[in-house]
Amino acid sequence: MVAANSHVGGIGVLLVNLGTPEATDYWSMRRYLKEFLSDRRVVETPRLLWWPILHLVILTLRPTRSGKAYRSIWNRERNESPLKTITRAQAEKFAAWIEGGGLKTKAAIHVDWGMRYGKPMIAPALNRFAEVGCERVLVVPLYPQYAAATTASVSDAVFAALARLRVQPALRIAAPYGTEPVYIEALAASLRKFLGRLDFVPDAILASFHGIPQSYVDRGDSYPRHCEETFRLLQAVLGAEGKKLRMTYQSRFGRAKWLEPYTDATVRALPREGCRNLVVVTPGFSADCVETLEEIDVENRHFFLEAGGKNFATVPCLNDSAEGVAVISDIVVRELKGWI
Numbered sequence: 001m002v003a004a005n006s007h008v009g010g011i012g013v014l015l016v017n018l019g020t021p022e023a024t025d026y027w028s029m030r031r032y033l034k035e036f037l038s039d040r041r042v043v044e045t046p047r048l049l050w051w052p053i054l055h056l057v058i059l060t061l062r063p064t065r066s067g068k069a070y071r072s073i074w075n076r077e078r079n080e081s082p083l084k085t086i087t088r089a090q091a092e093k094f095a096a097w098i099e100g101g102g103l104k105t106k107a108a109i110h111v112d113w114g115m116r117y118g119k120p121m122i123a124p125a126l127n128r129f130a131e132v133g134c135e136r137v138l139v140v141p142l143y144p145q146y147a148a149a150t151t152a153s154v155s156d157a158v159f160a161a162l163a164r165l166r167v168q169p170a171l172r173i174a175a176p177y178g179t180e181p182v183y184i185e186a187l188a189a190s191l192r193k194f195l196g197r198l199d200f201v202p203d204a205i206l207a208s209f210h211g212i213p214q215s216y217v218d219r220g221d222s223y224p225r226h227c228e229e230t231f232r233l234l235q236a237v238l239g240a241e242g243k244k245l246r247m248t249y250q251s252r253f254g255r256a257k258w259l260e261p262y263t264d265a266t267v268r269a270l271p272r273e274g275c276r277n278l279v280v281v282t283p284g285f286s287a288d289c290v291e292t293l294e295e296i297d298v299e300n301r302h303f304f305l306e307a308g309g310k311n312f313a314t315v316p317c318l319n320d321s322a323e324g325v326a327v328i329s330d331i332v333v334r335e336l337k338g339w340i
Helices: 026-037 047-071 082-099 122-131 148-162 181-197 214-218 223-244 263-273 290-306 322-335
Strands: 010-020 109-118 134-141 170-173 204-210 245-250 277-281 311-314
Touching: 010 026, 010 082, 010 122, 026 047, 026 109, 047 290, 082 109, 082 322, 109 122, 109 148, 122 134, 122 148, 134 148, 134 322, 148 170, 181 223, 181 277, 181 322, 204 223, 204 263, 214 223, 223 245, 245 263, 245 290, 263 277, 263 290, 277 290, 290 311
Parallel strands: 010 109, 010 134, 134 170, 204 245, 204 277, 277 311
Antiparallel strands: none
């Protein structure tokens, strides 16, 4: 836990991201994938159908492929995934902001971080809050847009952990922030800064969001509406550059229809449309991870260049940059109203 105030009691702020394997070997990847793909929020297929596919096929074959992807981006200095490195840094810098008087409150604020899947887990962080006497807890899922498979799954894990506590804190789950002005402005500033350093001018800019199965949307998931609104606001703020922006969805899995247009299919098609220079930004991710560092910057780069493209670049996520920490700070200030 990152202690932003040494006094006992007060408020706990827990930053949560998706998750990470502990290592890139077969069994570490298998454990992580099993936990992730066993979540009913992530895979809604009836267990009778899904369980044989998961255990007999996916957990036999996919750990090797996923391990290779993770090895290509692994933080070897700290022996951990970039997502873990970045989420820790986000928590530390946010705690430092509080220590510097950012919240302007005398309340004791305790900052911690965790992952929905893998380690560090959510439950131990909530237990640490209880041990220091936190009577109120704010959970901040670091997903700009809401989806049942992400934000709701974090809530499930939090509620399950609190169910084991005799003395429970008052609880708030931060709302999605993909349309907040501070987030849109931070994305735009980050993109402009990145474009200013490039040695080429992009013909197109893809805003690639993580996909979900179309069937989830048909059942009422609001995720694509949130993504579309983020895209619309970013496009408006960018002005002339916004005219180059196109929206796609990545990371589809299996044979079912997912949200379209697909990022990989679009990347392959763009050179045939005369696009030789491409930039990709990922407004659905708060931190760089295997989906941005490997799937976009390695795999989709290869697709684009193989199809006849010339230049390809991926904009880093906000991560623990000053803009990224400012977004987290703004969310917390918004959500703690009435508590501080």
